Amino acid sequence: MTNEAMAGKPALDPRAAKVFHVVLPDIDGGLRERRISRETFETSVRRGGSFCNVLHKWDAADNVFGAAPYQSEEVAVDETSYRPYPFERDAAWVVSDFSGPSAATSTRNVLIRQIEKAAKAGFTAQAAFEFEWLVFQENADTLRQKGYQDLTPFAVDNRCWDTLSGAINAPLIQALEETLAEADVTTAGLGMELGKGCLEATLRHTDPLRAADDAMFFKAATKAFFRQRNMSACFMAQSDAAAPGLSGHIQFSMLDSQGHNIFAAGPGQLSEAGRHFVGGVLKLLPEALALPAHTVNAYRRMTPGNWAPRTATWSLGGYTTAIRAVTEPLANPRLEFRIPAADVNPWLALSFFLGAGLWGIENRIEPPAPVPATGNESALPGLTPLPRDLYSAAQALAASETAKTLFGATFVDRFVESRLFEAEALRKAVSVAEKSRYFESA
Incomplete structure (x- = not known):
C-alpha cells in the first residue's frame, strides 16, 4: 500500500x-x-x-x-x-x-490490434504473467567490476518453495509486494522459488493490454526496488550454465459474447474452439518463435535440464510442453503458454499467442495429439524441433507470410531487422566456457 x-x-x-x-x-x-x-x-x-x-x-x-x-x-x-x-x-x-x-512498429500496438481482432470476432480475453527471477548481492558497480562473473547470490540457503527461507526473507518480500502495490501491480502470489537467489511472482489476471503493461511495470519496479537496496534482480532466461532457466509464462483464457469460457469442455478435455486455438499457435510457432523468444539468451534456456519446451507440443496438465491446457477446475479452464522466458517482451508474446490462436479458430486448425507429461531432456520423436537460436528464428519469421498477415508486414520486417542485428551483435562474443574448451586444445 x-x-x-x-x-x-x-x-x-x-x-x-x-x-x-x-x-x-x-x-x-x-x-x-x-x-x-x-x-x-x-x-x-x-x-x-x-x-x-x-x-x-x-x-x-x-x-x-x-x-x-x-x-x-x-x-x-x-x-x-x-x-x-x-x-x-x-x-x-x-x-x-x-x-x-x-505506430506500425510498436510492439504494444501489435497487441492492441490483436485485442481489436478478438473483439470483432466476439471474444474477450483474460491474461496474467508469471515470472521467475534471480537476485544477487551485487550493485551496479560490483556487477561491472566482476564482469558479471562469480556473483554472490541472495538467499544462498533457499530451496524451491522453502518455508524457512520464506520466513527468513518475509520482510523483504513484503516490502517488495507493497512497492508493487504502490505501482498498482497486484500479485496473486509472491515468494521464494528455484533455489538460491530465486523468487517467483504470479500477477493478477486482467484484460490482455493491462496484463502486459502490468508485466512491464512489474519488472521495472522490481529491478529498481532491489537496486535501491544494493542488490540486483536478473530476468535473463539463463544467467549462466549452472543457473536455472527462468520463465515468463502466460496464463490465458477467453470468453465468448455470452461470457462463457470458450475452452471449457469437461475434466481432461479441451473444447473444439480450444483445440483450434492451440492448433493455430502450434502451427505458427516454428515460423514465429522470435516473437515470444526475442533475445539470444532466451534460447539458452531451451536446453536439456530445463523444463523449457523445444517442440511445438501441448499437453493436458503437463509442464514441459509449449502449451499446458489446464481443464480443472471446470469453472476456469485456461491455457498456459510456457515458451516465454523471464526476459519476455510481454506485449509481443501475448500478441503472438492471441493472434495465432484467433487464426487457428478462424481456420479450424486441428493441433497434433497432446503428448504425455514426460521430461524434456530431448526433443520428442517425430516432431520438428523449434529454431535453436535467435538467428534461425528471425530468418523463419522473415519468411512467414502468415506472420506478416497477422501482425503486419511493416512490423515484422522491422522486427526481423532488429533480431538479426541482435544476433550479429553477439556472434563475436567469446564466453569463458569457450575459452576454457579451446584456448589450449585448438
Whole structure:
C-alpha cells in the first residue's frame, strides 16, 4: 500500500500527480521515459507531443541498426494507462506511444490490434504473467567490476518453495509486494522459488493490454526496488550454465459474447474452439518463435535440464510442453503458454499467442495429439524441433507470410531487422566456457 494509505489518507489519484514519468515502449519491450512537470505534461504532451523515432531503430544497448532519417514523430498518451509511481511522492507513470509512421512498429500496438481482432470476432480475453527471477548481492558497480562473473547470490540457503527461507526473507518480500502495490501491480502470489537467489511472482489476471503493461511495470519496479537496496534482480532466461532457466509464462483464457469460457469442455478435455486455438499457435510457432523468444539468451534456456519446451507440443496438465491446457477446475479452464522466458517482451508474446490462436479458430486448425507429461531432456520423436537460436528464428519469421498477415508486414520486417542485428551483435562474443574448451586444445 502507499505511504498515504498506511497513514490513513486516500491513495494518490495518478491523474492528479504533480510529476509524470511518461514511458514509451522500445522495440525490445523495454520502457524509456521522460520525467516532466504537470504543466509540461498538460500543455506539451497530453495534447499531442513528439519523440525521436530512433526508439524503434536501436537495440537494447542503444546501438542504432535502422536507417535514417532519425526525426521527431507524433506520440499520443494512453489515457487508460495512468498508475502511481512508487519511487516519488505525487508522481505517476503513464504510457505514451507513437501515433505516426512508427505506430506500425510498436510492439504494444501489435497487441492492441490483436485485442481489436478478438473483439470483432466476439471474444474477450483474460491474461496474467508469471515470472521467475534471480537476485544477487551485487550493485551496479560490483556487477561491472566482476564482469558479471562469480556473483554472490541472495538467499544462498533457499530451496524451491522453502518455508524457512520464506520466513527468513518475509520482510523483504513484503516490502517488495507493497512497492508493487504502490505501482498498482497486484500479485496473486509472491515468494521464494528455484533455489538460491530465486523468487517467483504470479500477477493478477486482467484484460490482455493491462496484463502486459502490468508485466512491464512489474519488472521495472522490481529491478529498481532491489537496486535501491544494493542488490540486483536478473530476468535473463539463463544467467549462466549452472543457473536455472527462468520463465515468463502466460496464463490465458477467453470468453465468448455470452461470457462463457470458450475452452471449457469437461475434466481432461479441451473444447473444439480450444483445440483450434492451440492448433493455430502450434502451427505458427516454428515460423514465429522470435516473437515470444526475442533475445539470444532466451534460447539458452531451451536446453536439456530445463523444463523449457523445444517442440511445438501441448499437453493436458503437463509442464514441459509449449502449451499446458489446464481443464480443472471446470469453472476456469485456461491455457498456459510456457515458451516465454523471464526476459519476455510481454506485449509481443501475448500478441503472438492471441493472434495465432484467433487464426487457428478462424481456420479450424486441428493441433497434433497432446503428448504425455514426460521430461524434456530431448526433443520428442517425430516432431520438428523449434529454431535453436535467435538467428534461425528471425530468418523463419522473415519468411512467414502468415506472420506478416497477422501482425503486419511493416512490423515484422522491422522486427526481423532488429533480431538479426541482435544476433550479429553477439556472434563475436567469446564466453569463458569457450575459452576454457579451446584456448589450449585448438
